[in-house]
Amino acid sequence: MVFCWNNCFLLQFEEGEGMMNKRFLNLISVFIKETFRDKLDVFFTLFFPVFFLIIFGTIFISPQDSVEKERLYVFGIYGNYIEDVEKYFEPHEVIFYESLETLKNDIESRKLSSGIEFIEKNDVKVYSNESFNEARESINVGMVIENAVKKYAIGAKRDYFNVNNQLEGLGRVVGTDIDYLLTGVLSLSILSGGMFSIIGVFGRYKREGIIKRFMVTPAKPWEFVVSSSFTKVLLNLVSIFIIVLLARLFFNANLDFNWITFLLVCISSTIGMMGLGVLILIIFKKTEASYTASSVLYTIMTFFSGIYFPVQFLPSQVRWISHILPVTYLTDVLRYVSGIEDMSFIKFITINLVFIFAGIILLYTASKIYVTSEKNITT
């Protein structure tokens, strides 16, 4: 006999010790090997998002752009509640004014990108030159102001924070373009890694008769679902790590991640997106139909979730769509943990809990409906 057992990645336990774990870990071990050897799965989870990052990063951003844009804007500030406010605008330049008239004059003469009047610490008015109407620039300036003012006010009166109406519609808060792009690519990576992979794994295992074969073993359906899901989470984490690494190495991304909360978001959102995949699978039943439906949903989410461009770029009539798409919230929490956007801690926790519980409930339902339904199929 010429086969070798030493090549095996074994999980050995003493007999009688941790027997449930032994079976469970055994399943995970098998799914890890299965997943990482499935070229299609690895491509779509690991390399497809990287491909997106490289394409968008190369076409739309150069490292020099990121640096230059950080120095681009000059803001004028007037008001009584402006102590230490300049640090929240860094690295943009801030000029303080004694009189509102002077500030407005400098805006007129285009010496300033924008002017901000602090009526209260948490209530501001923003002034812009009317001819300053180039959409992209206008939105970028608005984003910087909103971000800075939010951060400034959030320590004082978070609950009553109000940005003057003049800023409405100007968009969300971003750091540099690459930071913005990176969080978008991460969102899509988590979405595709969760949604597509769970459809793929159930579909492929069903097609190959693995689930049917599994049904005659003493393992329980939930063990099958949880171990396969765990593997998908792991693969997604690897994908995320590669994307962040590449973005830092080649595109000067400089996100200030809180790594613990970042990990929490990655895990909870992957579970949530797997739940979404399961939901599609339950609705459409057949793998091919589920793939088509999820592709359509993926496209909708790409355009309507503020991933590659702010939701404010969309016509106001269709912006409501973004509020019902889970990827919008995923992008929000990713931008929060990467330090380029503020969010209340309660909202952050709520979004993560919704992802986790919705995902777990749907995955559990899948084990009941989808895996067990194999017991009603004749062929």
Added chain:
Amino acid sequence: MIKAVNLTKKFGDFKAVDNVNLNIKSGEIYGFLGPNGAGKTTTIRMLTGSLNKTSGDIFILDKDFSKNEILLKSQLGVVPDEPKMYENLKGTEYIEFIIGIYKCNRDETLKRFKELCEAFDIDYLNNYIGDYSHGMKQKLMVTSVLMRRPKVIFLDEPTVGLDARSAKILKNLLEKYKSEGSTIFLTTHILEIAEKMCDRISIISNGKILAEGNMEELRNMANKESGTLEDIFLELTDSGELDDIIEEL
């Protein structure tokens, strides 16, 4: 050891298995024969817990299957009609997976498996299962079941894809396990195998058992004083159409 009481499976209005009753004793090789679509695989799938029954009761090792499914599944060996396995695993990894999922004693099981590998001439375990031929997969499937030495073994067309040598070894092994007290439930289209190996045979057609017993009892049921199992099988399952077809040809 294996008992089915009024076992029925319906798909819509179609009764794939219709009130089947089985009572198979310990240390018996039981042949379950029937034409294509007769309900053999459906019956095996219900008996092994991979298909829900519509009605009826199943008892294995004197325990109600529906109440002790997980426990009983760990004591069953099932060789399905198609050797479907994880294509991206190597043979060695698949065996480790089976050992883990059935919580077998690893050293003892591997020792038995290596003996079976020598008997079945399996030397391709470091390759991926996706690269195996049907016969190679079937040999791995059979050995992965036999290495656990389950008390009850279900085999659905086990010799399909096996070469003559492997088929012969399998038959000898099943005889040996039977003598050691294992119960073997076997379906096959090769009637010579069933005739030589099985202690009792039942013939199913259109979901109903037409006849059951040893060879002598089956001959009596078919009103044939002599003849092979093939003669009896055709007599019971064919309504004279076969002679007409042959004559036309």
